[in-house]
Amino acid sequence: MDRIIIQGGTRLSGDVKISGAKNAALPILASALLADGANTYQNVPCLKDIESMKQLMIHLGARVENNDDTYQIDATGLNNFEAPYDLVRKMRASILVLGPLVARLGRARVSLPGGCAIGARPINLHLEALGRMGADIDIRHGYVEASADRLTGGEIYLDIPTVTGTENIMMAAVLADGNTVIRNAAREPEIVALADVLKQMGANIVGEGTSVISIKGVSSLTPVLVSIIPDRIEAGTFLTAGFLTGDNLNITGCQPGHLSAVIDKLRQAGAVIEVHSDKMSIKRTEKIKSTDLTTMPYPGFPTDMQAQFMVLMSIADGMSIISETVFENRFIHVSELKRMGADIEISGNTAMVRGVDYLSGAPVMATDLRASASLILAGLVARGETVVNRVYHLDRGYDAIEKKFAALGAKIFREKV
Ligand code: EPZ
Numbered sequence: 001m002d003r004i005i006i007q008g009g010t011r012l013s014g015d016v017k018i019s020g021a022k023n024a025a026l027p028i029l030a031s032a033l034l035a036d037g038a039n040t041y042q043n044v045p046c047l048k049d050i051e052s053m054k055q056l057m058i059h060l061g062a063r064v065e066n067n068d069d070t071y072q073i074d075a076t077g078l079n080n081f082e083a084p085y086d087l088v089r090k091m092r093a094s095i096l097v098l099g100p101l102v103a104r105l106g107r108a109r110v111s112l113p114g115g116c117a118i119g120a121r122p123i124n125l126h127l128e129a130l131g132r133m134g135a136d137i138d139i140r141h142g143y144v145e146a147s148a149d150r151l152t153g154g155e156i157y158l159d160i161p162t163v164t165g166t167e168n169i170m171m172a173a174v175l176a177d178g179n180t181v182i183r184n185a186a187r188e189p190e191i192v193a194l195a196d197v198l199k200q201m202g203a204n205i206v207g208e209g210t211s212v213i214s215i216k217g218v219s220s221l222t223p224v225l226v227s228i229i230p231d232r233i234e235a236g237t238f239l240t241a242g243f244l245t246g247d248n249l250n251i252t253g254c255q256p257g258h259l260s261a262v263i264d265k266l267r268q269a270g271a272v273i274e275v276h277s278d279k280m281s282i283k284r285t286e287k288i289k290s291t292d293l294t295t296m297p298y299p300g301f302p303t304d305m306q307a308q309f310m311v312l313m314s315i316a317d318g319m320s321i322i323s324e325t326v327f328e329n330r331f332i333h334v335s336e337l338k339r340m341g342a343d344i345e346i347s348g349n350t351a352m353v354r355g356v357d358y359l360s361g362a363p364v365m366a367t368d369l370r371a372s373a374s375l376i377l378a379g380l381v382a383r384g385e386t387v388v389n390r391v392y393h394l395d396r397g398y399d400a401i402e403k404k405f406a407a408l409g410a411k412i413f414r415e416k417v
Helices: 022-034 048-059 092-105 124-132 163-173 189-200 232-245 256-268 303-314 332-339 369-381 401-407
Strands: 002-007 012-017 038-042 063-067 070-074 107-111 136-140 143-147 155-157 179-183 204-206 212-216 225-227 246-252 272-275 279-283 319-323 343-347 350-354 363-365 385-389 411-416
Touching: 002 369, 012 232, 012 401, 022 038, 022 048, 022 070, 022 092, 022 163, 022 189, 048 063, 048 092, 092 107, 092 124, 092 143, 092 163, 124 136, 124 143, 124 155, 124 163, 163 179, 163 189, 163 212, 189 204, 189 225, 232 246, 232 256, 232 279, 232 303, 232 369, 232 401, 256 272, 256 279, 256 303, 303 319, 303 332, 303 343, 303 350, 303 369, 332 343, 332 363, 332 369, 363 369, 369 385, 369 401, 369 411, 401 411
Parallel strands: 012 246, 038 225, 155 179, 363 385
Antiparallel strands: 002 385, 002 411, 038 070, 063 070, 107 143, 136 143, 179 212, 204 212, 246 279, 272 279, 319 350, 343 350
């Protein structure tokens, strides 16, 4: 397992280009299952989760070739409807093949993704919706078994605006017989990106990006050539790094409009951020203002940026209250930040963060993707050396993050252990 070593205190400056969005690429790659023919996807990030999705698509019978950030996926030879446990356990977003498989083949057998460090992560809403669309759903031996001669459109109300749930239902509905309306749908930019791709394939969708998405089923779809949108969470992570320790950091190839809540919250904390069409610039300020935060579904402040923001508040000028409303166990990074000198007390889904003068470098353990990113940020601003262990969590969702930080002047490197 690799670890990342950081000597804190250096200033970051220069340009960093944002990679394609993991959480847009995963459902879009899965959408290749919906059509015959070769789809081409550009600006796909180089991540462990993308490799996992590639292996799963090949297992299902699709032809997958990739060269750098361009992937070609052709599902003409789709001959398998089973997503096995040993592939799904590596990446729970594998559940995104469920909707397309039932839509295309009329059958799917997908291992239940199970929980992860940040929560139980059930998929009941995905399954209830497919049931409403006429699929027979069974849970047997740890697998979801779904079948339908042809799905029928229906009225779907989601108790929670689930992101991958909305994506699974969209991909099931585009080939269903009749109209589907998804109410309380997720509104994330990744939902809009998927809808854009499906519409280029010939799907009939309106309302994406709002909480009501209407889909009129069509008989077939055709392959596309598309580019993946930039990763708003990676952009937010580097923006936070710039606020913590930047001299003049330029974040390029991003879509600031996808980060409005993050930009606003950082400005509340005292950040000076210049925003352009596809670039943001930020530098550190002497004082970071303590600022309360509540994570919410989009367009609210994203839960995937909560850990990063907590690092900022750990050296702010007072007490900040951070409430995590999306996942039930997303404060795992707190114990590691406390080992670096942070003063944080947890009560239920709320963390009271009292700013300290500085963090001290320490050996720490990564536990989930975004917690790992927060430990990197803490190491960059801490006094002394930080060693972040188990960085395979980081590699699932960040494309060579230590190389990007090193190019900005950070004293950071990876070593194999
Ligand atoms: C997506 O996960 C993202 N992953 C997550 O990013 C992100 O944190 C999350 O959305 C919230 O924005 C991908 O897009 C691949 P949800 P998802 O379904 O779809 C509950 C990262 O770091 N729920 O919107 O799994 C669930 O337990 C990852 O990149 C049900 O109860 O999240 C959670 O509390 C982490 N039943 C809440 O809804 C369901 O059927 C939101 O989950 C589905 C969800």
